[in-house]
Amino acid sequence: MKSVNRQQFEYCLHFDPLQDNGSIVRRIDRATGEDDRVRVNIDDHDFKHRIQQEFPSVIADIIDLAVAIHASDRLTIQDPQQPQIQLKVVLPVRHPEILNKSTLNQQLCRLLYWATGKQWVFEFERRRQPGRSIENQLLLCSSDPDVDEVSLWSGGLDALAGLYGRLKNSPAKSFALFGSGSNDNTRKRQQDVFYSLQYLFPNRLDLCRIPIRFDQSSHLEKSPSRARGIVFMLLGSAYSYLRGLRVLHVYENGIGAINLPYRKSAVGLDHARSVHPETLLGVGLLMTELIGENFTVHNPFLFHTKAEMMKSLAEDARIDLASQTSSCDSPHRKSQQPPQCGYCSSCILRKQALAASYLEDKTHYIVPHGNPPVKDTRLYFESMLAQVASLRERLKPSDQEVDQWWALSQRFPELNDIVDRTHTEENITLPEMRHQLIRLFQAYVSEWDLVEPSLSEQFVRKDGPNDVVTHESQLSILKGLLCR
Amino acid sequence: MPDGDRVHSHLRGFYKKPYKMLCEGVARPEECARIVLDVLRSDLKQIAKVPFLLARNISDLLSQKIGPLEFSNDFAAAGISRQIDELIRQVDGPSREKELISRASKTVLNDLRHGREMDASNVQLAIFNRYIRDKYDAEFKERIPLSNDHHHGVSHSELMRRLEALEPYLDLGFHKFAQTAIKDQNLDNLRLPRQFRREINLDEDLLAC
Numbered sequence: 289m290k291s292v293n294r295q296q297f298e299y300c301l302h303f304d305p306l307q308d309n310g311s312i313v314r315r316i317d318r319a320t321g322e323d324d325r326v327r328v329n330i331d332d333h334d335f336k337h338r339i340q341q342e343f344p345s346v347i348a349d350i351i352d353l354a355v356a357i358h359a360s361d362r363l364t365i366q367d368p369q370q371p372q373i374q375l376k377v378v379l380p381v382r383h384p385e386i387l388n389k390s391t392l393n394q395q396l397c398r399l400l401y402w403a404t405g406k407q408w409v410f411e412f413e414r415r416r417q418p419g420r421s422i423e424n425q426l427l428l429c430s431s432d433p434d435v436d437e438v439s440l441w442s443g444g445l446d447a448l449a450g451l452y453g454r455l456k457n458s459p460a461k462s463f464a465l466f467g468s469g470s471n472d473n474t475r476k477r478q479q480d481v482f483y484s485l486q487y488l489f490p491n492r493l494d495l496c497r498i499p500i501r502f503d504q505s506s507h508l509e510k511s512p513s514r515a516r517g518i519v520f521m522l523l524g525s526a527y528s529y530l531r532g533l534r535v536l537h538v539y540e541n542g543i544g545a546i547n548l549p550y551r552k553s554a555v556g557l558d559h560a561r562s563v564h565p566e567t568l569l570g571v572g573l574l575m576t577e578l579i580g581e582n583f584t585v586h587n588p589f590l591f592h593t594k595a596e597m598m599k600s601l602a603e604d605a606r607i608d609l610a611s612q613t614s615s616c617d618s619p620h621r622k623s624q625q626p627p628q629c630g631y632c633s634s635c636i637l638r639k640q641a642l643a644a645s646y647l648e649d650k651t652h653y654i655v656p657h658g659n660p661p662v663k664d665t666r667l668y669f670e671s672m673l674a675q676v677a678s679l680r681e682r683l684k685p686s687d688q689e690v691d692q693w694w695a696l697s698q699r700f701p702e703l704n705d706i707v708d709r710t711h712t713e714e715n716i717t718l719p720e721m722r723h724q725l726i727r728l729f730q731a732y733v734s735e736w737d738l739v740e741p742s743l744s745e746q747f748v749r750k751d752g753p754n755d756v757v758t759h760e761s762q763l764s765i766l767k768g769l770l771c772r
Numbered sequence: 773m774p775d776g777d778r779v780h781s782h783l784r785g786f787y788k789k790p791y792k793m794l795c796e797g798v799a800r801p802e803e804c805a806r807i808v809l810d811v812l813r814s815d816l817k818q819i820a821k822v823p824f825l826l827a828r829n830i831s832d833l834l835s836q837k838i839g840p841l842e843f844s845n846d847f848a849a850a851g852i853s854r855q856i857d858e859l860i861r862q863v864d865g866p867s868r869e870k871e872l873i874s875r876a877s878k879t880v881l882n883d884l885r886h887g888r889e890m891d892a893s894n895v896q897l898a899i900f901n902r903y904i905r906d907k908y909d910a911e912f913k914e915r916i917p918l919s920n921d922h923h924h925g926v927s928h929s930e931l932m933r934r935l936e937a938l939e940p941y942l943d944l945g946f947h948k949f950a951q952t953a954i955k956d957q958n959l960d961n962l963r964l965p966r967q968f969r970r971e972i973n974l975d976e977d978l979l980a981c
Binding site: 370559664 | 773774775776777778779780781846849850853861864865866867868870871872875878879881882883885886888906909910911913914915918919
């Protein structure tokens with residue numbers, strides 16, 4: 289059988305040392321013969337907030353690595369119908385002796401293969417140039433207050449709900465938030481929600497943003513970057529380290545984090561693994577290897593549905609805060625239209641969670657508030673209902689949890705891997721973790737039972753058959769499948 | 773969901789014929805099944821070489837463990853799952869097919885782990901058979917749009933009923949494909965089960981699929 293031939297790389301990406309004015313990436317596409325150059329920039333001056341007197345050089349390498357992964361992923365295209373592309377990344381670093389260690393290098397390539405479906409190879413050269421200005425600033429003493437927790441800050445509803453709950457339930461804790469803020473709209477939203485929270489919880493919050501930008505976007509792959517989660521987590525982990533912590537927190541509901549396929553036509557990376565438990569584990573292990581100390585990336589909401597995450601917001605009726613956030617996967621930019629589409633899976637889960645939390649959804653969406661596009665806007669809604677029907681059928685009440693788990697993991701075998709590989713990190717036994725996941729999916733199905741009729745109304749078509757294919761009709765397929 | 777999902781809502785070119793045939797509801801279930809299997813056979817011949825070889829390698833891995841290893845040992849099963857991932861990762865091939873064979877292998881491992889009945893002497897057949905089933909589900913059955921806006925005005929529930937009627941014939945077909953591939957050690961001569969090969973009698977009542 290043909291193994292990956294490490295000599296035949298479709299893409300080679302050579303990075304110049306990352307300086308204050310960015311880095312030139314030379315991209316060579318072996319298939320087309322194209323050889324072009326793109327500039328990528330990072331603004332890391334927010335990393336001045338740290339406890340170390342000298343900027344740790346290994347952290348500077350982690351920042352460079354994150355930028356290189358981001359740029360390489362955006363500059364190369366993977367067609368899922370074709371053999372996976374192979375790309376070689378050449379990056380100058382301060383510690384090639386650490387980054388070229390075979391265990392670390394293999395860990396990095398495996399993690400990126402898992403998240404992007406591409407075969408990555410790294411070659412780390414010794415960096416000869418002096419570091420960026422942030423590395424040359426010596427701190428006499430840190431003026432930044434200690435923080436108890438560093439978490440990723442996307443400006444989304446999960447990040448808000450998770451943080452709000454933790455601020456409320458741990459009144460003595462302070463939090464430092466990390467966002468990339470590469471997109472101007474996202475950056476503004478992150479800031480607005482942060483200010484609203486800062487007003488409610490004074491002196492307990494801090495915000496750091498490290499945007500990565502390209503000088504020109506014409507070379508960039510249009511579809512969403514599957515490496516984005518890893519890039520974001522590497523930079524967040526670097527920030528956590530600079531703030532003296534060895535844990536990075538990610539607030540993401542379990543349904544979104546695990547992100548099971550809706551139907552069997554969704555295969556592999558059709559659903560992103562950005563905040564999947566195995567991705568968090570992988571980034572934690574990578575950080576541990578890089579810094580030589582135990583480091584973890586933890587999602588405290590893995591066993592919570594989105595609606596459950598919103599419990600504290602719902603108790604305080606903070607719909608005003610929720611309305612400031614955005615969940616949409618493909619925000620619209622037309623001035624006459626609401627920015628959030630209302631029909632992608634992220635918008636639908638947002639609507640589902642708000643409805644299940646009995647919070648009035650004040651968000652304006654294209655569906656149902658704007659002019660819907662010509663294409664069928666029910667696609668994601670129907671697919672999500674298909675998944676709910678599938679979960680419901682497999683989670684039928686049983687005296688034996690082991691039977692429920694078998695039925696669930698037979699349809700979604702990735703669940704076994706999640707439990708086997710991450711239960712230690714979650715500090716629970718295998719049966720406990722299976723139990724928690726069964727409960728999570730049961731809760732999710734129950735929430736849908738509650739809100740499906742009202743959400744269905746938003747997806748009624750005016751120009752054809754009006755009925756959405758409900759879970760009852762989808763059960764007919766499933767019953768047949770389960771009989772076999 | 774985070775970073776967007778891809779949802780497939782259209783059947784690929786050669787799967788449109790059996791879809792239309794099903795919607796029109798003229799042909800009998802075995803005839804519809806034959807057309808589906810014909811299309812699937814062409815698809816497999818084009819794209820399933822890597823999954824077929826992987827099924828063999830993974831079956832070798834599992835078979836080695838069946839004797840000495842207790843599959844209900846969670847730690848051991850987790851280790852095998854990692855080995856499966858590594859075998860698949862090291863092979864060059866279409867990502868989608870690699871994912872499908874991974875799923876098929878892991879459901880077989882799940883069966884072994886839960887002590888479900890399985891012919892342990894032919895793990896390769898079990899894996900490749902499940903791959904073919906998953907391929908059918910991924911490319912046809914679960915790609916059929918979920919709307920009620922189907923060809924020939926057929927309702928979704930009626931279409932699903934017709935699809936279910938194909939299942940016994942499809943099961944036979946998937947098994948035969950897997951069996952032939954393993955016997956020949958290639959995908960060149962995938963054959964339909966004997967009962968599908970006879971000519972259609974034009975005098976037969978073809979109504980009611």
